[in-house]
Amino acid sequence: MTDKMNCIIVDDEPLALDLLESYVRKTPFLNLIGRYDNSVEAMGEISRQQPDLLFLDIQMPELNGIELARYVPKSCSVVFITAFEQYALEGFRVNALDYLLKPINYAEFFNAAEKAHQLFELRRKAENRPEPVAEEEASDKNRDADSFFVKTEYKLQQVRFRDILYIEGLKDYVKIYLEGEAHPVVSRLSMKSIESLLPADEFIRVHRSFIVRKDKIRVIERNRIVFGKEYIPVSDSYKEIFNEFLNRYTAE
Numbered sequence: 436m437t438d439k440m441n442c443i444i445v446d447d448e449p450l451a452l453d454l455l456e457s458y459v460r461k462t463p464f465l466n467l468i469g470r471y472d473n474s475v476e477a478m479g480e481i482s483r484q485q486p487d488l489l490f491l492d493i494q495m496p497e498l499n500g501i502e503l504a505r506y507v508p509k510s511c512s513v514v515f516i517t518a519f520e521q522y523a524l525e526g527f528r529v530n531a532l533d534y535l536l537k538p539i540n541y542a543e544f545f546n547a548a549e550k551a552h553q554l555f556e557l558r559r560k561a562e563n564r565p566e567p568v569a570e571e572e573a574s575d576k577n578r579d580a581d582s583f584f585v586k587t588e589y590k591l592q593q594v595r596f597r598d599i600l601y602i603e604g605l606k607d608y609v610k611i612y613l614e615g616e617a618h619p620v621v622s623r624l625s626m627k628s629i630e631s632l633l634p635a636d637e638f639i640r641v642h643r644s645f646i647v648r649k650d651k652i653r654v655i656e657r658n659r660i661v662f663g664k665e666y667i668p669v670s671d672s673y674k675e676i677f678n679e680f681l682n683r684y685t686a687e
Contacts, residue, residue: 439463439465439466440464440465440466440486440487440488440551440552440555441466441468441484441485441486441487441488442459442465442466442468442486442487442488442490443467443468443469443470443471443477443480443481443488443489443490444456444459444469444470444490444491445470445471445474445477445489445490445491445492445495445503446472446490446492446495447472447473447474447494447495447496448492449472451492451516451537452470452472455470455490455516455539455544456470458541458544459490461541462544462548464548464552465488465548468484468486469486474495474496474497474498474500474503475497475498477503478498478503478506481506481507481508481511482506485508485510486511487510487512487555488511488514488551488555489507489511489512489513489514490514490516490535491503491504491513491514491515492516492517493515493516494517494518494519500515500516500517501515504531509606510558512532512551512554512555513531513532514531514532514533514534514535514547514548514551515531515533515535516535516537516539517535517536517537518536518537532547532551532605533547533550533551535547553605553610554605554606554608557605557608557621581595581596581597582595583596583632585611585620585624585629586622587620587621587622594611594613594620596633596637598613598614598616599612599613599614599638599648599651600612600613600614600651600662601645601647601648601660601662601667602626602629602646602647603619603644603645604626604645605644607623607625608621608624609621609622609624609626609629611629614651626644629646630646637649637650639673639677639680640673640676641667641668641669641677642667642668642669642672642673643670645667645668647660647667649680658674
């Protein structure tokens, strides 16, 4: 089985399409299997070729990127591309893995592709991994005063609540980002399961894919929580709860 991800790019702007192709070809774990300037044509080819990753422009005639994404198989990660930041939250509603704001540089492209590659590798490992602990069983076993245990890479790892910055959900997995750690802890758990382990007074869910530790929030910019170079979106579904939290700690 190849380590490369089969990739399709879709953009109705020729220069943007050429740039994306050049980025894909210089990324060692990506294999370009199609480029399309027409979303309708792309839809048929996505269904036929079943790519692992799709870079998809949002603003296109006939069928825009948001609409096209609804026809993409669940096994395919979607990274949206847009010149307008207001489309970002709408993109997350259709379970996009990431979005890139034009003009795109290679570093931004690579970070999004690497995120998709991590999910791709997780799926491959899951094929040979023993069955995970049932969510109900995990909930009972992991209860502790200040920490819990998760199964990761064939071992149980303790995670202390106070060390968590935020948690990201990636379909069947979660990535737990810890303060001072370069790499997240990855575990095959649902967001619902891990949310049940967290103290409600210490954590807040701000998006279907993100849970944040309240006392680690330092910067909020354009309705997004900033952790270094990472931006955590606050979706409309959780905006009221988040604003109530902010109002309690915001100086007049």
